[in-house]
Amino acid sequence: MLIGAHISISKGYEHAVNEAISIGANTLQFFTRNPRGSAAKALDPNDIEKMKKRVNETNFGPLVAHAPYTLNPASDKENARNFTKNIILDDLDRMAIIGAPYIVLHPGSHLGAGVEVGIRRIAAILKEVTESKKDVMILLETMSGMGTEVGYRFEQLYDIINLTESPENFGVCFDTCHLFAAGYDIVNDLDGVISEFDKILGLSKLKAVHLNDSKFGLGSMKDRHANLGEGMLGIGTIKAVLTHPRLEDKPFLLETPGGIEAYKKEIALAKTLVS
Template sequence: MLNIGCHLSISKGFYKAVKEALSIDANTFQFFTRNPRGGKAKALDLEDIKKAKELMEINNFAPILAHAPYTMNLCSAKPDIRKFAKNMLKDDLERLKHIPNSLYNFHPGSHTGQGIEKATEQIINALNEAIQEDTDTWILLESMSGKGTEVGRSLEELIQIIEGVQYEKLGVCLDSCHLYSSGYDLVNDLDGVIEEIDGIIGLERIKAFHLNDTKHGLGSNKDRHELIGEGLIGLEAIVNIITHPKLSNLPFILETPNEVKGHGEEIKLLKETLGI
């Protein structure tokens, strides 16, 4: 079974988002926890979430992915931005206690000139402070392309954070565009990349996968997503990823430059290619 979906808005509620996912033959989706360019979060409608949960269960949904806002930078050089980010992180983790079958994904951040060592320490400290005894959500660091001062451009940077946090449910959300752009050759050496991921991170910590083609080449460190099959990764390599026995059970989330209808066409393309 292919667990696949795309990014959907929850502005009109979770139940509507689940219905929208079903309309494009998806069985998972990703949503922003709050305004992606700000810090405001809409109040949760617990009755709506209950209806959404029932519909997801009926339709055998894979875990859904809650994406932190882009403004959440736990390793900024500016203390006020770090404080703002940590408060968002705490609030998001509290809110996710009410959202069933959800994973929490965030960009590790940009060190803004401090250097990777200082940034890693700040991210670890923020996570250790924000995670409470009753936190039970898998928290995922996203693999990044490595543009600018991004943290998380390599598996080694990600595992350094994971090993410093006193919480068992800390994992990784891989991104095909980001991995390829940061130098991991998913096209010509997928097995080798997976072996490297397993050796450094451990496949048991890989909980989700952003499925994107890319506009830029291997090792470019540029983050420009492309439609499935129209970029430099290509349809064949994308299909190899989603059918690989060590990855195939993951929820795959499309973040390609498309609208919901277009994502539906991409899902149709992949399922037709797979004969399902």
């Protein structure tokens, strides 16, 4: 099982990998830069070399990057879309150097223009940024549908990816909290939800899973993560996700409250659930 958590890279990539290993993880996720801004930590070639050596020694990975929350390719403002495009282009170059195969991206919010307009705007940005950047795959995250978010239905993700005209350059990241909040009943019909995804997008598109419980119920459209087994999904659903034969090869990444110590306990819990 590939199990990890969201780890800070503030002390470097080698430190992040070592911290992940110290809590029992064998994969991790990290923000490419300040999640609420645009500042990016300068890449240190020595740090990257040491990180890659550590990864190889321990059979660790994959490293999964996460784009900052400030990006909105669906924005109605041209300057915001240009900002998003430039950050993604820069991050794709930086992640290729680091060796992260995936970067998770929130599709964005249409801000009142409507889902269809948002889909076209997102696809236009993604088409442009991937024309010359193919070393790192962008994973569109399944969203909760909060506010004017785009990407909370599988059909919306399909339309975005299809409109880029290069669907091979894109994948999807499941978020268990978001799926449930968006109305996908993974508590009572996990098989059905996975089959629906397979029918619409193809299961080969699913590259990673954000493993989060949910503070709110089915169809709430509220993005509020809870610790494993302490929310509306419950420990039975978490176990079902972790042990599902069509998900077992995916990296499971915790984004639950409580920080490193909580992650350590939850990784240990996840391992008992699959044993």
